[in-house]
Amino acid sequence: MAIINQATKELQVKIVYYGPGKGGKTTNLEQVHANVKDVKEKGKLVSLATSSDRTLFFDFLPIEAMAIKGFKTKFQLYTVPGQVIYNTTRQLVLRGVDGIVFVADSQYDKMSENVESFQNLEENLISQKLNLANIPYVLQYNKRDLANVAPVEYMEFLLNNRDVQAPSFTSVAAKCEGVFETLNMITRLLLNKFINESARKGV
Amino acid sequence: MDGALMELLQRSEATAALIIDKGGPLICQSGDTDRFDTTTISALAAGSFCATQAIAERCGEINFSSIYQQGDHTSILFRNIDEDLLLIVMFRAALSVGAIKYYGDQAAEGVATQIQKAHLRAPETSIDLVSMNVLDASEVFRHSEPPPAQAPAPVKKKKPKAS
Numbered sequence: 001m002a003i004i005n006q007a008t009k010e011l012q013v014k015i016v017y018y019g020p021g022k023g024g025k026t027t028n029l030e031q032v033h034a035n036v037k038d039v040k041e042k043g044k045l046v047s048l049a050t051s052s053d054r055t056l057f058f059d060f061l062p063i064e065a066m067a068i069k070g071f072k073t074k075f076q077l078y079t080v081p082g083q084v085i086y087n088t089t090r091q092l093v094l095r096g097v098d099g100i101v102f103v104a105d106s107q108y109d110k111m112s113e114n115v116e117s118f119q120n121l122e123e124n125l126i127s128q129k130l131n132l133a134n135i136p137y138v139l140q141y142n143k144r145d146l147a148n149v150a151p152v153e154y155m156e157f158l159l160n161n162r163d164v165q166a167p168s169f170t171s172v173a174a175k176c177e178g179v180f181e182t183l184n185m186i187t188r189l190l191l192n193k194f195i196n197e198s199a200r201k202g203v
Numbered sequence: 204m205d206g207a208l209m210e211l212l213q214r215s216e217a218t219a220a221l222i223i224d225k226g227g228p229l230i231c232q233s234g235d236t237d238r239f240d241t242t243t244i245s246a247l248a249a250g251s252f253c254a255t256q257a258i259a260e261r262c263g264e265i266n267f268s269s270i271y272q273q274g275d276h277t278s279i280l281f282r283n284i285d286e287d288l289l290l291i292v293m294f295r296a297a298l299s300v301g302a303i304k305y306y307g308d309q310a311a312e313g314v315a316t317q318i319q320k321a322h323l324r325a326p327e328t329s330i331d332l333v334s335m336n337v338l339d340a341s342e343v344f345r346h347s348e349p350p351p352a353q354a355p356a357p358v359k360k361k362k363p364k365a366s
Contacts (some may be wrong), residue, residue, distance in 0.1 A: 001224070012228040046246070060227075085257065096226020184344050185357070
């Protein structure tokens with residue numbers, strides 16, 4: 001749920017990177033943190049991880065950027081732990097989510113994990129009384145540089161085979177390819193959603 | 204809310220107080236907040252408190268209404284306000300946590316009452332984003348180096364086949 005403070009002219013939005021374990025969610029945030037420019041303020045990347053760098057609770061990166069003139073827009077980027085046993089933690093991190101980036105692993109042998117993770121996302125949103133149909137989301141097909149990757153059309157069929165398809169991007173997050181394109185798209189979807197809701201309310 | 208936090212700080216002599224959303228965002232803050240990374244503390248506190256609530260449910264409790272962490276120099280108290288909000292108070296470890304809890308409870312109840320009144324007063328009030336000048340969202344986040352020669356374009360969509 002976006003937080004709007006009219007007194008201080010601030011808008012805060014929460015974007016969660018979701019997906020199977022070791023799919024590239026944390027790498028996305030690391031690349032954004034390392035390479036973003038021209039933002040008003042960039043916080044530290046907080047990673048609550050195990051000794052083997054697997055996300056234990058969440059990663060968190062706050063960025064303040066100019067998305068609306070005259071309004072400070074604060075983006076809170078989170079990742080969830082992808083491992084199956086941390087499902088409760090994923091539910092907690094999804095609380096108040098405004099937009100989702102689903103990071104899928106393009107390797108053939110990870111397809112079942114991608115599908116399970118996507119179904120898990122839908123279930124966890126329901127547990128938070130949310131509906132994926134009402135939340136802007138973007139698909140990212142990561143690790144396109146590896147040898148044994150599935151065709152994009154196949155991944156679209158598995159993860160994006162709906163009447164209304166979500167925007168999707170290919171990526172190699174480790175090289176920062178596709179990272180900013182994905183983030184900018186989810187930002188655009190979020191802002192469009194807020195504007196449309198505002199217009200619908202007739203304010 | 205600012206007034207409630209300032210009163211809390213005056214009475215309790217705490218260092219800083221925050222009101223945050225349980226999803227992570229910071230709503231407002233008061234006191235000597237420059238010493239702390241309040242944005243990150245908000246996100247971590249929200250996660251920590253929500254994890255504690257999940258533990259409470261598994262212990263057969265409705266909730267644990269507060270969390271207290273004692274440090275050598277600075278201690279911190281989380282206090283539930285309502286379904287969506289959390290009060291965080293940071294104070295010198297030498298202060299009595301009982302006093303902090305007492306004044307924190309008063310502040311939390313006061314804020315909860317005000318939030319309730321605000322909801323009832325104008326439930327449909329929103330902000331007119333239509334009139335705001337939304338910049339080109341495709342360039343909100345930019346890479347510090349020139350993009351690679353062939354930056355990934357959005358995947359072209361095929362129309363789904365009718366079943």
